[in-house]
Amino acid sequence: MPTLVQALALILKYKYAIMLPLAIVEGPILTVICGFLFHQGYIAFLPTYLTLMAGDLIGDAAWYLIGRFWARPFIKNYGHKFGLTPARFSAVGVMFKKHQKKTLLISKMSSGFGLAVVVLMTAGSIGITFPVFMVLNAIGQLIWSGMLMTLGYFFGQSYELIDQSMRSAYLVVGIVIFVVGLYSVQRHLRKGVTAKPTV
16 A cells, blocks of 8 residues: 555646545545645545545445355455454344444444444345445445545645634534544444344
């Protein structure tokens, strides 16, 4: 994976052509970087926003398809690399069947908080239709990408915010409240996974 400096250099040189493949594997941090570059005037907002969303959603679709067709063999052979066990996978499946839309939206908007891969794979394995999966993910991605670009835009060059300290404070408080709320719900979901490890 490219370092932060390398990612910046690649985007400055190739812009949207390199942004898409980078977003597939490094969506969140890349989105923050692009928010900073947009603030500096190197890239345009709309094509950046749409490209970042597309890259993230392509990655999500790949995990969905792995879950749909190869979930059990994948977990057996590679699950330990992603914190996946058959018990955890099955427990998330039980939770998903009860609250599938809520689980998918929260996982996307919070970037999973450590459960992203298992949630995406579970969505495929339990038979959530691909159109429904993509619509829910796209809704969550709109919000999540917007938040991350905002962080990059306002805080990527913090020295320009000295005269805007009050505005920054309100922005930080708003983002913190939003993220803490998502984290609290996600933590509750993770407790459910740990408490019901059925195989």
